Amino acid sequence: MNKLNLIKCKKCGLDFNESDVEFHHIVPKCIGGVDLDGRVYLCHKHHNILYSLILRWIVDSVPENLIKPIKNKIKEKTEGYLNATTTTAKRRF
C-alpha cells in the first residue's frame, strides 16, 4: 500500500490503513456531538479505550438518583438485544 494513504492515530502516533482507523468525534454523536466539536483519527484499539472512558465519564456525571432507572433500561435493552434472533443465527439452524 502507498505510504501516502496511511493515517496516523492521534493517540499512539502509529500509521494505519484507512480500514484500521475510526474518525472519532470528540463529543460522541450518540450524546449529541457534531463535527464542529472536533474529530480525530484513532486506531480501533484507542477508539475503544477512549469510548470506554467516555462511558465511564458519563456514568460518573449522572446524579445518583438517576443511575438505577438507567441501569434498568440498559438491562432491559441488553437482554432484548441478546435474546433477539439474528440473521446469522437463523441461517445456522
Ligand SMILES: [Zn+2]
Ligand atoms: Zn492508536
